[in-house]
Amino acid sequence: MKINSGLIGAIIVTVCCCLPFGIVAIVYAAKVPGLAAAGQFVEAQEAASKSKMWSWIGFGIGLVVILLNIILQVAAS
Structure with a gap:
């Protein structure tokens, strides 16, 4: 059985x-x-699901931080 990790x-x-969230996803x-x-x-599928969940959480938080940084830099200039 092939499981996408x-x-x-x-x-x-x-x-x-x-x-930080990327490291959790890698683990x-x-x-x-x-x-x-x-x-x-079953455990392998759960680990793969948790990896994908943490990847999406990290992506979302990273995106928010990048957007806030851009907004603050535009507002400061």
């Missing part, structure tokens, strides 16, 4: 958006292959 998205979020994504190899498919 969301590792690439987690790495992109870590590098581009929000480091969950890294668990997926080991759990799937052990036959624990």
